[in-house]
Amino acid sequence: KSRSLYTYEDRKKVQLNTKAKHVIICALNSNEFNRVSSYTKINMLIREYEMFSMKENENISSMFVRFTNIINLLQSLNKCYTNSEMVRKILRCLPKSWMPK
Numbered sequence: 001k002s003r004s005l006y007t008y009e010d011r012k013k014v015q016l017n018t019k020a021k022h023v024i025i026c027a028l029n030s031n032e033f034n035r036v037s038s039y040t041k042i043n044m045l046i047r048e049y050e051m052f053s054m055k056e057n058e059n060i061s062s063m064f065v066r067f068t069n070i071i072n073l074l075q076s077l078n079k080c081y082t083n084s085e086m087v088r089k090i091l092r093c094l095p096k097s098w099m100p101k
Contacts, residue, residue, distance in 0.1 A: 038077060045074050049081075053093040064090070 001010070028036060048070050054063045067090060071081065081089075 042074070042077050042079050045070055045077070046079065049074065049089070052089065054095055063093075067093075
């Protein structure tokens with residue numbers, strides 16, 4: 001749901017969620033914060049990886065650069081995929097127009 005469609009109740013829930021996150025973050029020491037931050041980044045990147053697809057009007061080179069950036073960031077956080085997993089992911093994310101190729 002885009003922010004422009006938020007109701008008053010939605011905005012109130014977002015505010016409460018933000019306050020709760022802030023309280024939790026303030027309660028963590030620096031080591032715990034770094035660990036939680038790292039896991040959060042990994043989860044966001046895994047979601048990007050899982051939801052990855054070729055954009056409309058995107059060429060194969062720019063799509064591959066986006067994919068490589070996600071993979072490199074994941075590797076820097078010690079989350080690695082095998083070559084065969086990455087190849088299957090790339091093949092699955094191609095649009096139907098690539099099927100004959």
